[in-house]
Amino acid sequence: MRVGVVTFPGTLDNRDAQRAIRFGGHEPVALWHGDHDLQGVDALVLPGGFSYGDYLRSGAIAAHSPVMREVIGAAESGMPVLGICNGFQMLTEARLLPGALVRNEKGLFIRRDQKLRVERADTAWTNGYEQGSTITIPLKNGEGRFVATEEQLAHIEGEGLVTFRYVDGNPNGALNDIAGLTNERGNVVGLMPHPEHAVELGFGPDTDERMRSGLDGLPMFTNILETIAA
Template sequence: MSRIGVITFPGTLDDVDAARAVRYAGAEPVALWHADEDLRGVDAVIVPGGFSYGDYLRAGAIARFAPVMGPVIEAAGRGMPVLGICNGFQILCEAGLLPGALVRNGGLHFVCRDQRLRVENSTTAWTSRYEFGAEFVVPVKNMDGRWVADKSTVDKLEWDGRVVFRYAGGNPNGSVRDIAGICSPNGRVVGLMPHPEHAIDPLTGPSADGLGMFYSVLDLVPTMTK
């Protein structure tokens, strides 16, 4: 059985939900603590949402220096799949695994709503179960969710096909070009602001469409050599 690590930092809120999604997909969730110095032999890592270290300095800025992030950065360099959700996306940007930054929402208000997403790249480690151009609904909840970058960076991401998700039916936070998620050059590291782990069962979320992200990585990890 594939083993997917889920990191908990002080202030993390959605680690339990991420672990639940991993179980729903048929893998074993492995709890990783922010002070861990190894990844316990996992096949992939999820950096979940919340407010790590109270978002002091800025969202994700302190968590980026937690001991566990050293091996995460090293593993990502070797091709291990890594998913950053909401605060996890902020941490991955602060750690340099993804470009750009997440800043205060355009309307200066916390946003919490069901959000339609469009799949712009269905070839990443976390999106292979989706069709290009498919749309689905997952929750979004953030205060610092506006992804920004300089024009040359955004243009390069667009050209290289590294925009993974785009907001459809309205941009909740003012992100540049409606970008909701991006990936690394090899497609193994993905970050997004919406919460697929909250959309794995129609009884508890707006849909079960978020489960596709977890199925996608499980299609990949059996072929990988740790």
């Protein structure tokens, strides 16, 4: 599968995402924020960073950038779209996912290996996991606290749109421990923690067996479903 990774001014994790896609057995395709061209890719990743300096709000300016018109169109037609960290913020700003991400409860930038529970193992991006299993991948952000209106939260929980929840402690005050979401169709997934930083021995989170050997992010990039039952 050809998987596009969009780079915006201020993006940091585009190369890591490309590497993770390669480890997942797919071909990464570099895409640029200023182009109206997805180069015929089969899936899309919006990587982490601080697009456009996160001016206005995190991900807000990126959500209005030229390439996003094509990304939104592709997402609405069912293409798998994954937003990581700043990419998740863009997906909420573009209203492909509900809610918003705001400054962490204590105002601190948080960097830690974060345990998550997989709440949905039937989306385009999470079907490589076992439903209800726990995984550990890095979390690193200053504005990762998920919030939503009362109505949106009722919809999210009612429709089962939560893909990942924080376990063993909510790091940032996110509503209902929400770390990641999907849309109704299951093709769009956004999450604050970084699966692309847990795909290679020597560079992932520590495990009980060995330092930096955590590979819990890899299933996200191996099992990308091109079509998903609506």
